[in-house]
Amino acid sequence: MNAAQPWALIAAVALLGFVFKAVGPAVVGGRELPPRVRSVLAVTAPALLAGFVLVQLAGPGWSGLDPAVAGGVAAGLGLRLCGAPFPVVMAGAVVATALLRWAF
Template sequence: MAGELPDRARSVIALLAPALLAGFVLVETVGPGWRDLDLTLLAGLGVALGLRLLRVPLVASLLAAVVVTALLRLWA
C-alpha cells in the first residue's frame, strides 16, 4: 500500500511509546527539577513493578500499589 510505513519505522515508533510513558511517569513522580519527590508514590510504583515482574495480573498489581501508597500516606 502507498500509505504504510516501513517495518523498521513502525518498530521504532512502537518502542517510543513505552519510553515516553515512562518519562511522563518519572516527571510526575519526582516533579520538575527533582524537588517534589514523593517517597510514598515511589514505594507504590516499586510494589507495582515488583509484582508485575512476578507476573501478577495488572489489576492486582495496581490495586496493591494503591493500597501500599495509601497506607504509607496515612502512616506518615
C-alpha cells in the same frame, strides 16, 4: 504547571499514537517496514509514557518526590515483573502507597 497538564500531555500522546496506528496502514499500504523502523516505533510510546509518569512522580528538578508514591510505584512494578495481572498491580500499588503514608 498544574496537576492536569502532564495528564493532558499523556492523553495527547495516546491519541497521537492511535492516530498513527490508524493512518499507518493507509500510508504504508501492503509494504512491510524495515526491522529497524519497526523496533523504534515499538518502543517510542512506552518510553514517552514512562517519561511523563516520571516527571509527574518526581516533579521538576526532583523537588516534588513523594517517598510514599515512589514506594507504591515500586510495589506495582515489582508485582508486574512477577507476572501479576493489571488489576492486582494497581490494587497492590494503591495499598502500598496507603500503608507507606500511614506509617510515615
